[in-house]
Amino acid sequence: MFAFVIHTAIIFTIFLMLAVGCNFIVGYGGLFTIGHGAFYALGAYAAGLLSTKLGLGFWPGLAAGGVVAAAVGGALAISLSTVDEDYFSLATFGFGIVTFTVLMNWFSVTNGALGIAGIPAPTLFGLEIESGVPYLALVVVAAVLCYGGVWLLIRSPFGRVLQAMRDEAAGVAACGRNVVWLKSVCFAIGSFIAGVAGVLYAHYATYIDPTSFTVEVSILSLSMAVVGGLGTLAGPLLGAVVVVLAPELLRFVDLPAGSAGLIRQGIYGGLLVLTLAIRPAGLLGRRTRGG
Amino acid sequence: MGVEDLVGVEPACSAPGPVVGRADSDPILRTEKVGKSFGGLVALEDASIRAHLGEVTGIMGPNGAGKTTLFNVITGNLGATTGRVFVKGHDASRFSPYRIARLGVARTFQSPRVFPSLRVVDNVILGRYPLAGEKALSALFGRVRVAKRERAAREEALEALGSVGLLDCADELACNLGYAQRKIIEIARGVMQDAELFLLDEPFSGIHGEVVSRMEGTICGLRERGAAVCLIEHNVGALTRLADYVYVLNEGRLIAEGTSREIRTNPVVIEAYLGKERARVLTAGDH
Numbered sequence: 001m002f003a004f005v006i007h008t009a010i011i012f013t014i015f016l017m018l019a020v021g022c023n024f025i026v027g028y029g030g031l032f033t034i035g036h037g038a039f040y041a042l043g044a045y046a047a048g049l050l051s052t053k054l055g056l057g058f059w060p061g062l063a064a065g066g067v068v069a070a071a072v073g074g075a076l077a078i079s080l081s082t083v084d085e086d087y088f089s090l091a092t093f094g095f096g097i098v099t100f101t102v103l104m105n106w107f108s109v110t111n112g113a114l115g116i117a118g119i120p121a122p123t124l125f126g127l128e129i130e131s132g133v134p135y136l137a138l139v140v141v142a143a144v145l146c147y148g149g150v151w152l153l154i155r156s157p158f159g160r161v162l163q164a165m166r167d168e169a170a171g172v173a174a175c176g177r178n179v180v181w182l183k184s185v186c187f188a189i190g191s192f193i194a195g196v197a198g199v200l201y202a203h204y205a206t207y208i209d210p211t212s213f214t215v216e217v218s219i220l221s222l223s224m225a226v227v228g229g230l231g232t233l234a235g236p237l238l239g240a241v242v243v244v245l246a247p248e249l250l251r252f253v254d255l256p257a258g259s260a261g262l263i264r265q266g267i268y269g270g271l272l273v274l275t276l277a278i279r280p281a282g283l284l285g286r287r288t289r290g291g
Numbered sequence: 292m293g294v295e296d297l298v299g300v301e302p303a304c305s306a307p308g309p310v311v312g313r314a315d316s317d318p319i320l321r322t323e324k325v326g327k328s329f330g331g332l333v334a335l336e337d338a339s340i341r342a343h344l345g346e347v348t349g350i351m352g353p354n355g356a357g358k359t360t361l362f363n364v365i366t367g368n369l370g371a372t373t374g375r376v377f378v379k380g381h382d383a384s385r386f387s388p389y390r391i392a393r394l395g396v397a398r399t400f401q402s403p404r405v406f407p408s409l410r411v412v413d414n415v416i417l418g419r420y421p422l423a424g425e426k427a428l429s430a431l432f433g434r435v436r437v438a439k440r441e442r443a444a445r446e447e448a449l450e451a452l453g454s455v456g457l458l459d460c461a462d463e464l465a466c467n468l469g470y471a472q473r474k475i476i477e478i479a480r481g482v483m484q485d486a487e488l489f490l491l492d493e494p495f496s497g498i499h500g501e502v503v504s505r506m507e508g509t510i511c512g513l514r515e516r517g518a519a520v521c522l523i524e525h526n527v528g529a530l531t532r533l534a535d536y537v538y539v540l541n542e543g544r545l546i547a548e549g550t551s552r553e554i555r556t557n558p559v560v561i562e563a564y565l566g567k568e569r570a571r572v573l574t575a576g577d578h
Contacts, residue, residue: 156430156437158427164413171406175392
């Protein structure tokens, strides 16, 4: 039971990081991405490949995973600079699917459906960070750093111009800001956090395959951000609690085997629809628009 | 529109100097035969205008005349199909909006583009570019220096708000402000930008009563600071009272230009606005 709680806490914290990054991109930058899982995958695969094929340590891998995700995310945002809103969402959705397909089929690099096994546990000053409470501590520290970074960014002039862009992109351009670049930086930062989450997941699970990085992860990230309240600092935390932990409670209900996964997906969808219907700005959302 | 709109209006600005040497001095804005087509639809054709510092240049015309299209071409929101745009002597025809803005061009929109979830003072601060702390790294690691610069910027923004009479709502969220006030925020943003050229798209539409005279005062204030103001308006009365020089667009073409006085009595203009019959009656009465 204790091990289960720790495991759930680790997974929860990793997903919380996804929610924080997704909220940064969608809630503060106004870039409605449905491809957040792809950057989680990039981080995980970067770390997995670097550690198993090149024998690179955990810490360089952590940086590399974040940087790879950020670079690809930034480039994706620039390449999508001419599409807006719904089309942007669709394109990021497509990017998520393409990423999954590439991981599945680029056998020589990603090992396809067989995945990458034997990703070592991280070490700190020569000591192995064991799975369990020590790993939970590591993940929590990473999440706190990311959360803190986002908090600092949002309250800075950078955060202000980001939120202005979300409100009214043409107005920001009229104020002399390069909107394409801003979108790219915003997307890169959110993707960086997803990449770091991916690295942490890979070293925790020690084995990754494409099925951990389906479109479902992207939808889950978005659900957490939306349910908690887009563009609020505490939103991702609350969203992660509701979206990740609520389905875990199902474990304690006697369900026929095989239907739990489906019910879980039903819960994500239901929460998303309910939120948008009853509180479009999310549980913590302020109503700033209108009038 | 009535006849009284076209005749006998007093200039609004206190020092409506005569337009001297327009041909000689360097204009801050010059368009050269710019045209814009959307597929087969010609929205704008061969429009050549100039705007000078310290002057209000009016752009007048009925709905659909191409006024906003002209602005959009100047600010880079639309690429010109033909012709060129010069700002401060730079060929800015292919510039994107943010580069035009960095040349010192402030623009307001027909429906104001303010940032509703930010406070009014932050809306205005954003007029300034560059601002300390807008790079993600300096936002994370240069916080002391940024905070200091930020205080200075805030002071300046409050000053800009004071100059347009919006000081008392500086700390309100912009979403709580009315339409007219949002229009004024956009102008304050331009003041904060130290813009030399203001492109105002129908600043008088949708505002009434006392606010109109405040808007007039604000525009005169910009002119007195030495800025060039380009003003789109289809209300002839308001426009000719404010403008030193007026261009008249109709169906995408420039049909007349001249000082306010010349425009008010120009038969071509009256005809475009009131139709042939009324125009004949009016101009016959004039002579």
